[in-house]
Amino acid sequence: MAAKNSNGILRVFRGILTKEAKLLTRYVGSLFMVLALPFMMSGLFVGIGYAVAGPSATANFASNTGVQNPILYMTLGGVLMIASMVMVENTSSVIREEQLIGTFELHYLTPNSTVVVWLLHAVAQSILMLLVFTIDLTVVVALQGSLLSPVEWVESALVLLLGLLPLAGLGLVVAALTVRFKEVWAVASTVNAFIAMLSGYYYPLEVFPRVVQAVSALLPTTHATQVLRGIVAGGSSSLNLAERVGIMVSLGLAYLYLGRLTYTRWEDEARRRGELSKY
Secondary structure (H helix, E strand, O other): HHHHHHHHHHHHHHHHHHHHHHHHOHHHHHHHHHHHHHHHHHHHHHHHHHHHHHHHHHHHHHHHHHHOOOOHHHHHHHHHHHHHHHHHHHHHHHHHHHHHHHOOHHHOOOOOOOHHHHHHHHHHHHHHHHHHHHOOOOOOHHOOOOOOEEEHHHHHHHHHHHHHHHHHHHHHHHHHHHHHHHOHHHHHHHHHHHHHHHOOOOOOOHOOHHHHHHOOOOOOHHHHHHHHHHHOOOOOOOOOOHHHHHHHHHHHHHHHHHHHHHHHHHHHHHHHOOOOOOO
């Protein structure tokens, strides 16, 4: 029975992964924009740095961040920022999209857990984001005259996945509000703004007060940013890779549990109120 259930989940995941891949590649312009945004943002910030500090901009940047290449530093941050924003928005908006096209209730006619289905969407999106941004990572690493070793690629992929998957828990919280209030974009944008501000994508978090640094340590993307920079750009970190991975795994489990608990609660409430099919 367990093998049959596992096989069924794998078939569901294959179908979701195929659907998400088709949606991602359907609009080439949007896909190109996702690929280009990290470079565009890094170019913007580097240009501002040179406009403000002039020839000493690179030396100032290295002294403040411990990384010699500002393009590399900024692009790595941009990759994580865009990927995390896509994760939160897609995980939280998939229900709204299903509601609008009239397929949301069909999930309740299948033996699959709806929470598992939404989480499988998040896993599929994480894998696709990892594949997409591998192109960006390859380009930005090649710019410094070297490529990552196979071990470093595996470590980077693991860090990206551990940094993105917990955001599915936040996406489920927003999705629960979608089931209840039928609105997703405002809440998703607020969550993304909070994550972007406290994850240190474009600046070292040491510039913040200690209380803000403590709050930022509760975000898996903060640890993913620091570890990825340590692997790719040689940035310094007070914790080693094993400790960071342990923290990210713990945060991931907590976020996913919170998302599951919140969603199932609002789902039960919507069933009692008869609001599952009210859009």
